[in-house]
Amino acid sequence: MRIAVPSKGRLREPSIQLLHDAGLGPETPGDRALAFPCRNAPVEALLVRADDVPEYVQDGVVDCGITGLDIVRERGADVTELLQLGFGACTLEAAVPTESTAQSLEDIAGVRVATSFPRLAREFLPGPIDLVDVHGSVELAPRLGLADAIVDLVSSGSTLRTNGLRSIALLLQSEAVLIGPAEPTPEALHLAGVFRSVVDARGARYLMLNAPEDSLEAICALVPGSRAPSVLPLAEPGMVAVHSVIPATDVWSLLPALEAAGASSILLVPVERMLA
Numbered sequence: 267m268r269i270a271v272p273s274k275g276r277l278r279e280p281s282i283q284l285l286h287d288a289g290l291g292p293e294t295p296g297d298r299a300l301a302f303p304c305r306n307a308p309v310e311a312l313l314v315r316a317d318d319v320p321e322y323v324q325d326g327v328v329d330c331g332i333t334g335l336d337i338v339r340e341r342g343a344d345v346t347e348l349l350q351l352g353f354g355a356c357t358l359e360a361a362v363p364t365e366s367t368a369q370s371l372e373d374i375a376g377v378r379v380a381t382s383f384p385r386l387a388r389e390f391l392p393g394p395i396d397l398v399d400v401h402g403s404v405e406l407a408p409r410l411g412l413a414d415a416i417v418d419l420v421s422s423g424s425t426l427r428t429n430g431l432r433s434i435a436l437l438l439q440s441e442a443v444l445i446g447p448a449e450p451t452p453e454a455l456h457l458a459g460v461f462r463s464v465v466d467a468r469g470a471r472y473l474m475l476n477a478p479e480d481s482l483e484a485i486c487a488l489v490p491g492s493r494a495p496s497v498l499p500l501a502e503p504g505m506v507a508v509h510s511v512i513p514a515t516d517v518w519s520l521l522p523a524l525e526a527a528g529a530s531s532i533l534l535v536p537v538e539r540m541l542a
Contacts, residue, residue, distance in 0.1 A: 267453040270322045270331030273300075273313035277442050280353040281332045285311065287464045287538075309457070320345055323445050330454040336419060336440040340383050345445045348458040352465045354442035355421075358386060361431040362415045363408050371435045374415045380407030381417035390437040391417070405429040467537040471517060473510050474533040481528030482506060488523050490516055511537060 271281045285292040291305035301312045314322060319333035320343035330348065336358055338345065360379075362368045371392055380398040381387045387397055398413045405425055407413040417437065420426060426433060444461055446454040473495075477485050482497065485508055489495050495510035508529070512520065517534065524532060 267308065267330075267451070267457070268310050268312055268328040269457070270314050270319045270328040270333075271311045272316040272319070272333060275316055277316055277332065277334065277354050278313075280351075280442065282311075284332075284351065284353075284461060284464060285309075287468075288460050317341070320445065323447055326447065329451050330444055330446040330457060332442055332444055334440050335443045336383065336386070336438060338443060338445055339438065340385050342385060344448045346448060346450055347443050348446050348450060348454065349444040349462055349465065351442040351444060351461065352468060354440075356419045356440050357436050358383060358390075358417065358438040358440060359420045359426075359433045360391065360415060360417050360435045360437060361405075361420075361426050361433045364430050364432050366414070368415065368434055373434070377414040378412070379415045379417055380404050380413035383417055386438060387417045390435075405431060463539040463541050467540040469514050470511050470537045470540055471514050471534045472537050473508075473512050474531075474535075475508050475524060475529040476500060476505055476531040477508055477527075477529045479504050479506055482508070484527040485524060485529055488520065488527060490520070511540065 272278045282292060285304065290307045290309055292311060293302045293305065295302040295313060299313060301310060303310050312328060316333045317337055319331035320338050320341040322328050323331045323345045324343040332351065334354055338347065360371060360374065362374065368374050375392045376394055378396045378398055379387060379391065380400045382401050382404060384397050384399055387395065398407060400407055404416050404418040406429065407416055408431065409429065416431065420433065444458055473489065486495055489510045490512055495508050498507040500507055521532060
């Protein structure tokens with residue numbers, strides 16, 4: 267099977283790393299490579315522009331592809347979003363110059379809006395709108411007098427602030443997604459399942475700890491795993507070991523709570539794969 271992978275930009279390396287973590291064994295491509303095979307699976311990756319991935323998938327050139335959700339929605343291609351991949355997070359936002367009096371989308375109705383996402387701008391902005399199609403450096407458009415507002419991707423917001431802009435509305439939350447044709451092939455669905463096991467594991471940690479038996483109820487109440495934790499007797503009388511898979515986002519607040527409840531010898535390790 268063939269999978270389209272972004273050839274450059276912020277999605278390229280995380281996409282190739284996903285192939286590695288999924289155990290496909292991709293042959294590391296050179297800077298000028300257009301395709302590369304995978305050693306451990308009958309998969310060939312094609313390196314293409316992220317903007318072109320939806321069309322490649324729609325037209326059957328590849329079985330599936332990785333690109334940004336914003337690109338998928340902007341292109342309007344007849345594809346299926348198989349899986350959100352957990353990297354490349356950003357937002358599509360409407361922004362105006364800092365000195366502007368606009369506070370909401372309704373306040374920019376009828377003004378000139380610069381964007382490289384005309385389809386999404388028309389979908390989210392109240393009409394009528396006067397779109398200025400700009401590719402690259404969209405943030406400069408108000409300063410150059412080309413537009414009164416912009417619709418563009420935002421990661422941290424620092425670029426907006428540097429160019430004297432402020433956001434007035436979040437239009438779309440985006441991240442990297444795996445897409446397939448309108449009717450995905452069995453191979454594409456299988457690959458989506460393999461990727462899902464990696465994505466789920468990245469957001470989890472395996473927790474192991476020791477605790478007195480009389481603290482077990484309080485500790486089990488704290489552990490937020492999807493199922494009841496495993497409890498194993500230890501050689502020391504009155505002591506047990508507790509094992510569970512927990513969300514990585516809970517670690518910061520969970521560890522001190524577990525210690526306060528009587529847990530000791532707490533160990534957290536990454537999870538390589540996780541199948542529900």
